[in-house]
Amino acid sequence: MSLEDCERHYGSLNSDFGNESAGSDRRSASGAYSGEEEKLHYIPIRILGRGAFGEATLYRRTEDNSLVVWKEVDLNCLSDKERRDVMNEISILSILQHNNIIAYFNHFMDKNTLLIELEYCNGGNLYDKINQQKGKLFTEEIVIWYLYQIASAVAHIHKAGVLHRDIKTLNIFLTKTNLIKLGDYGLAKKLDSQFSMAETCVGTPYYMSPELCQGVKYNFKSDIWAMGCVIFELLTLTRTFDATNPLNLCVKIVQGNWTMEVNSDVYSSELIKLVYECLDQDPEKRPTADQILDQPILSCRRQELEEKVELLNSANKKPRLSTVTESPVAVVTTRSREVYFWGGGKFTPQKLDAFKGGSSAQHVCAGETHFAVVTVEKELYTWASVQGGAKMVGQLGHGDQASYRQPRRVERLQGKAIRQVACGADFTACVTDEDQMYMFGSDYYGCIGVDNELGMEVLEPVLLDFFQERPVKQVSCRLGLDSEDDSACPMQVEVPKGATITSVHCGCDGTFLLTESGKVLACGNNELNKLGLNQGISGIKNHSGEVLF
Structure with missing residues (x-):
């Protein structure tokens, strides 16, 4: 499909991103708007990364307060083949709708720059996740959770006749709730049937199948090989095959000479056997993605895993899809959210420069002596305003009693998507996208509702087990301690x-x-x-x- 054909099929937009004063809208230069055109307003948050042909930038769509990524591609830098690859990605993403696949929402044209609007994953990618383990192996439960999601995504794209051709840890994205999203379909290819074969040698060398290394025709089983390499990395924290140069790497891949064996003392024989089946030299002997999902190690808990994926996806705030047939008009504004605070001897509102870009505020709350902010990327920051360096009692959640005067991220909640926070007199409560509640601070009057064995002061966030079976939608804290009766555990209000x-x-x-x-x-x-x-x-x-x- 040519660039012109793709524009006719999906709609196009010429946007003027000229410099204007803060707070003003930067609108498209496509002329007068018709009454049926829908305008979607976006606020830039921060640049997520830069590639050879452009940038990926995080935006907040103001209509529904959702976060999206604009993948920017400078068409001037691309060859004809590379342009086809980019438009191919849009074409393929538009037909793939699955909970474990990066969602495509729209695309826009700004002169010679193509902007693809995609789903945002706030948990990074699997490559970074593996590196963060620092040698500590994942539990089998986590590996099975990842395996199920990756296999589900691959099964879906194969049913759609799409061969990904670049499955690797860098292209498997995560939310903070450990939800997997398979992305980057720039090299994907649509095959006519399950028996069709592809010939072009593409992909990342470390994940190339033996048939790719040997230059012979390949099919969907090449994706299964790459998927096997990914799961092998999850089990060993090392690449499946490694070498100092491409030639030696191909030799090792063809010979099946992996870097190490999976630890059978940590992982079950079923899981290890399944991974090695995916890495069989003979493509015909590798299982399909559907057959992987039917393996007892996954099928016995498939309903539970499906429900978990569905629940986590429903918790994620998704952009509202366009209600008009024509492509909506993107309106980019420079307006930003700023946080001010006062009190504690400060009579004039003080601006906090800490909250800008990706850390701009989404929700704020104040207690008697401390403050809390949830950012647009769902991280929690706390700080205090006390006189004479008075000690805190854990309500900041930083693991100590220091009275931090500047906003500081609550590290204990890293990896958790915080939706809302509430501050009491000397304790704090927050709710995650998974409807779980964490609390920290003084428990002298049973405010936190944890066992007394944890002590009277809880210095770091603790998950309230009481609400594990009772999903929490919203929390609010009473600032005083004047209730007639103290209760150390939550009580239902009639x-x-x-x-x-x-x-x-x-x-x-x-x-x-x-x-x-x-x-x-x-x-x-x-x-x-x-x-x-x-x-x-x-x-x-x-x-x-x-x-x-």
Whole structure:
């Protein structure tokens, strides 16, 4: 498909990315907008990486607050074949829709630059994940989790008649919840049938199959070989084949001379056997992706794994797809979010320069002496505002009692996608995209709800087991400790029959609950009618009037 054909098929856009004042929109130069054209607004966050032909940049789409990647390709730098490869990637991505495959949303043209809008994975790639292990082997449970997702993605693309041809750890992306996304289809090829063969020698040398090394025709089983190399790396933390030059590498691949054996003391014989079957020299003897999924080691837990993938995908905020038939117009703005704080002797709002780019704020919360920010990339930062260097009691979550004056990332939550945070007087609670709740800080009055054996001060985030079977959608903290009874474990609040709570908001000695029907329930100290109940009693009462938070 030519560049012109692809533009006619998918729609095109000429965008003017000229310099303008901060806060103004930089709009497309395609002329007047028709009434049916849909405008999508984007804010640049940060550059994720640079390649030979362009950059990959993270954007936030303001309509739904989702994060997307614009893969930029400078068409002037490409040969005719390379242009075909780029347009081929768009063509293939548009037909692949699967929970374990990088989603394609749109593409735009800016003069001689092609911008491909793709799903963003906030957990890096499998190559980095393996390197971060620093010699510590993955558990079999994790390897099986990755294996299932990779095999599911490969099975899907093969059913669509697509041969990936460049499966490697660098092209397998992760979310912070360990969800796998197979990406980079620039070298992929559409075959007419499962019996079709390809001839072009492409791919990354370390993952090339024996048939590729020997220059003979190959098919979908070449992807299975590359997949076997990836799983071998997960099991050994080393490349399957290694050499000082391409020729020696090809010799080792053809001879099946892998760098080391998989540790049978750590991994089951079933898992090891399956990996070596994928690395069989004879393509016909390698299993298909569907056959891998049918192996007992995966099939016995397939429903559980499918449900987990579905759950994690539903937690990820996906961009809203266009509702119009024509390609929407991209509007890029330079507006950014800034964080200010005051108090603790500061009478004028102070701007925090720490929150910009990829660390720009998505959600903020304040306690009596500490602050918390969730960034657009779902990382948690905390800091304090205290006088005289007073010690904290763990509410910052940094593992000590220091009163950090500047925002500091909570390292214990690295790898967790934080959705929301709430601050109490001297404790903090946060909720992840997996609907899990972590808490840290003072547990003197049972505020955190953990076992006393952990001590009265919890210096690092701990997962609340109580909510493992009770997914958490939102958390709010009361700032005071004036409740009549202390409870060291969560207690269910009885609400009027038929009322469904959609959100909760806490003050120092009162709580408001918003119901699905739009009514407000209030409980706590009603002194001076602060709950708006018009009567001097406590307890849950239905507030029928309109309440604005």
